[in-house]
Amino acid sequence: SQQGEEDPQALSIQEGxxxxxxxxxxTSINNLQWYRQNSGRGLVHLILIRSNEREKxxxxxxxxxxxxxxxxxxxxxxxxxxxxxSYFCATFYSGGSNYKLTFGKGTxxxxxx
Amino acid sequence: xxxxxxxxxxxxxxxxxxxxxxCAQDMNxxxxxxxxxxxxxxxxxxxxxxxxxxxxQGEVPNGYNVSRSTTEDFxxxxxxxxxxxxxxxxxxxxxxxxxxxxxxxxxxxxxxx
Numbered sequence: 001s002q003q004g005e006e007d008p009q010a011l012s013i014q015e016g017x018x019x020x021x022x023x024x025x026x027t028s029i030n031n032l033q034w035y036r037q038n039s040g041r042g043l044v045h046l047i048l049i050r051s052n053e054r055e056k057x058x059x060x061x062x063x064x065x066x067x068x069x070x071x072x073x074x075x076x077x078x079x080x081x082x083x084x085x086s087y088f089c090a091t092f093y094s095g096g097s098n099y100k101l102t103f104g105k106g107t108x109x110x111x112x113x
Numbered sequence: 114x115x116x117x118x119x120x121x122x123x124x125x126x127x128x129x130x131x132x133x134x135x136c137a138q139d140m141n142x143x144x145x146x147x148x149x150x151x152x153x154x155x156x157x158x159x160x161x162x163x164x165x166x167x168x169x170q171g172e173v174p175n176g177y178n179v180s181r182s183t184t185e186d187f188x189x190x191x192x193x194x195x196x197x198x199x200x201x202x203x204x205x206x207x208x209x210x211x212x213x214x215x216x217x218x219x220x221x222x223x224x225x226x
Binding site: 033040041042043044045048088090098099100101102103104105106 | 117144146148153154155156157158161163169171172203205209214215216217218219220
């Protein structure tokens with residue numbers, strides 16, 4: 001079964017507002033990654049946070065990770081219409097020769113001009 | 114660099130037909146993988162490879178075969194297509210270990226009638 005679960009499934013905000021998406025997962029991870037997917041396109045890597053990190057920033061993106069709660073959040077500040085996309089969290093686990101990156105079902109973000 | 118290239122972009126198959134989705138990357142990545150994306154299901158891992166000659170199953174491997182004879186190529190074979198395999202397929206690649214960006218192809222839309 002899929003590892004990550006995003007919440008909410010859909011989010012609609014006005015341009016300039018902040019958008020927060022959450023991801024929960026079930027088992028131990030090495031790192032957690034966030035991706036964006038524009039309609040009809042492939043996924044684009046946004047940010048990676050390792051299991052020993054608690055917060056990371058990249059431009060208007062802020063990601064937090066709480067391994068005790070097995071959850072992560074992605075904050076997009078001062079959103080723009082161009083941020084409209086689906087956002088996915090993905091958890092990575094490696095053990096022995098086993099490498100798996102598994103995705104959640106995504107949050108559809110709509111930013112209205 | 115072309116990145117991750119998938120072909121074909123669109124394909125319609127009849128039930129029972131076989132076909133191969135091609136994936137090539139020019140970044141000398143060790144890790145390559147195939148995902149399928151269905152509405153409301155996010156991305157599910159089909160098969161992955163951590164290097165030439167090494168493949169392993171993901172979450173939904175049934176009905177699909179893969180091989181990794183070279184570092185660059187990771188084809189996905191549908192042996193006997195079924196309507197349940199109608200989906201969008203994404204190939205992805207990365208350096209190992211997973212502290213690096215994962216690159217996705219633009220997707221292959223497959224319809225099985």
